[in-house]
Amino acid sequence: MASERLRTRTVWPIIVLLLAIVLAFFTIRVLTDAPNIAAGVVPEDGYERRYAEHPLIAYAHIVPGVIYIVGAPFQLSRRFREANVHRHRLLGRVLLPAGLLAGVFGVAFGVPYSFGGITEATAAAAFGSWFVVALLLAYRAIRAGDVTAHRRWMIRAFAIGLAAGTIRIWIGLFQGFGVLSFEDSFGPAFWLGFGLHAVVAELYLARRPGVGREVVRTA
Numbered sequence: 726m727a728s729e730r731l732r733t734r735t736v737w738p739i740i741v742l743l744l745a746i747v748l749a750f751f752t753i754r755v756l757t758d759a760p761n762i763a764a765g766v767v768p769e770d771g772y773e774r775r776y777a778e779h780p781l782i783a784y785a786h787i788v789p790g791v792i793y794i795v796g797a798p799f800q801l802s803r804r805f806r807e808a809n810v811h812r813h814r815l816l817g818r819v820l821l822p823a824g825l826l827a828g829v830f831g832v833a834f835g836v837p838y839s840f841g842g843i844t845e846a847t848a849a850a851a852f853g854s855w856f857v858v859a860l861l862l863a864y865r866a867i868r869a870g871d872v873t874a875h876r877r878w879m880i881r882a883f884a885i886g887l888a889a890g891t892i893r894i895w896i897g898l899f900q901g902f903g904v905l906s907f908e909d910s911f912g913p914a915f916w917l918g919f920g921l922h923a924v925v926a927e928l929y930l931a932r933r934p935g936v937g938r939e940v941v942r943t944a
């Protein structure tokens with residue numbers, strides 16, 4: 726019980742911090758791109774240019790991604806779920822397609838137009854696919870009435886989605902300590918950010934084989 730409380734006290738603040746980072750970069754992205762796209766201007770800067778040149782693919786990733794990442798914590802919160810079983814199902818019908826779109830278009834943008842070259846592109850392909858597979862398996866599990874498997878796959882998917890925030894921290898660290906240039910930091914940051922989250926999710930689930938069993942009432 727005490728370790729459960731400690732987990733709640735540490736995990737949720739980390740989730741909120743990473744969400745805040747994602748939302749901050751989302752806001753900067755929109756404020757940067759909107760004037761360029763509205764005026765039909767393609768900036769010279771190599772980083773910004775891809776978003777102005779391919780806004781449909783970029784925003785078909787970013788907008789559903791933000792919807793998914795803001796809504797998913799409610800779905801994962803036991804308190805919310807148990808008090809709002811009907812809302813959990815309704816929200817799931819929005820968040821699942823949003824997550825799938827974010828994953829598919831993350832790959833569609835990140836593979837051909839990656840700023841960090843082949844290293845970033847391979848990470849986008851690998852973890853974008855893992856994210857989509859986890860969401861699909863979570864859906865298949867709940868259709869089969871397997872709440873435990875549903876919740877465990879959703880935790881895996883959310884861990885990958887939340888790495889969108891951790892990646893920005895790695896990019897900041899690489900640049901802040903002068904280890905890598907802005908461009909060169911993208912590939913390693915993608916692998917470290919996604920990889921770390923995938924591993925932490927597996928460790929979390931391995932130590933809690935009962936995760937999901939407590940929520941049978943949402944089935």
Ligand code: HEM
Binds near residue numbers: 831832841
């Ligand atoms: C589901 C939660 C996610 C959210 C909210 C999200 C959000 C964002 C945002 C706001 C950006 C723009 C970043 C910036 O301007 O600094 C971005 C870029 C990107 N995201 Fe995501 N993302 C998510 C998941 C993913 C996943 C699972 C992948 C894996 C394919 C991915 C791949 C990418 C790529 C490749 C870029 C472009 C990076 C670049 O400029 O080279 N994202 N995302």
